[in-house]
Amino acid sequence: MLRQSFIEELKKLENSLLEMGNVVKQMLENSKTALLERDEELAKKVIEMDDIVDKYNWDIEDKCLKLLALQQPMAHDLRVIAAAMKIISDIERMGDYCVDIAKFTIELIKMPSLPINEALIKMFELVEKILCDSLEAFVNRDVNFIISVVEQDDAIDRTYYKIYDEIVEEIEHAPETAPQQIRLLMIARFLERVADHVTNVAERIYYMETGELKELHE
Template structure:
C-alpha cells in the first residue's frame, strides 16, 4: 500500500520534532556539565579547568543557533498549528534558557579563575550544595520536557524557592565575613556573584518548567511563581 502524501508529511514532521528534542537534550546535558565543572574548578581552585569551561561555552551557543535554524525551517515549510506549533515555539524558548544557563556557568568559571589567586575561604563550601540543587532542578525540567510530563515540571518549578533560600543564607554568611575583615570584601564579592549566578540558573530552570507546562496543557501555570530571594541586591552578572 502506498502512503498518502499527508502521511509522509506527518511522519517527516515527527522526525523533525524528534531531532529538535535531541538537540535540546544535548544542550541541556552540556549546560549541566558546564555548571558542574565550573563549581568543581572553584572548589579545587583549578584555573585550567575553569578556563576550559569558559572556552566550551561556544558549544552551547552553536547548538542554540542550530535550534534556531531548525525551527525557522519547520515554521516555513510545515506551518504547524496547535500542539505542533507549541512544540516548535517551546524548543526556541527552552534553547534560549539553556543558553543563558551556560552563560552563567561561564561567569562562575571566570570568577573561579580570579578566586584561585586568593587565599581559600570557608564560604566556598556552601556553593556546591546550592549548585547541586540547581542541577537537580535543571535535570528534572529537561526530563519533563522530553517526557512531556507537566506535573513533573510543576514539581521542579516549586523547588526554585529552595535555591532562593540557600542564596539568602549564603548572602548573610558573606556579609558576616566582610564585616569581620575588610580583606574579605573582594573575594566575598566574587562569591556573591557566583551565588547569584546559580540563583539565576534556578530561575531559568523554572522558566523551562513553565514552558513545558504550557506545551502540554496549552495554558500557563495558575500559581504564583515561588520566589524566596529577599536580598534585593542588583548583582546579576
C-alpha cells in the same frame, strides 16, 4: 509521508535541545569542581564550552524556523516549536552564567584561598538537580513533575539569602577577605539566576503540554 517526515524532524529538534541542556549541565558541574579544586584549566574549559552552546542555539533556532516555514504544524506541534525557541534562549543564558562563574573562579584562584561556604556547595547541588529535573520533565512531559521542578526554586532562593547573610557577617569580622567573599557572593547570585531560567524552561514545558501560559512560580 509528509507527516512522518515532520515527526522525525521534530524529534531531531527535541534531541538537539536535550543535548544543548546536557552541555550546560556539564558546564555547571565543571564550574563547581573548578571552584572547589581551584582548577584554572577546568574553569577555562567551561568558558570554551560556551561556543558549543551558542552553536546549538543557532542550529536549533534555524531548525525551528524551517519547520514553521516548510511544514504545517498542528496545534501541539506548533506549541512544541514555539516553546523550543524560548527554551533554547533560557538554556543559552544558563551557559552564560556558568561562564561568569568560571571567570570569577579564575579570579579567586589568583587570591589567597578561603574555605568555600557550605551553603554555596549546597546551592550548586540544588541548581544541578533542578536543571537535571527540567531536562527529565522535557522528556517525560509530566505536568505534575514540571510543577514540582518549579517548587524547588524556593529552596534555592532561601539558600542564596543564607549565603548573603553569612558572607556579610564574614566581611564584618574579616574585612580583608572582602574581595574573595564578594566574588563568592556573585557566584551564588549567578546560580540563583540559572535556577530562574530553569523555572522559565519548566513553564514553557507546561505550555507545550497544556496550551496554557502560566507563571508557575509564585
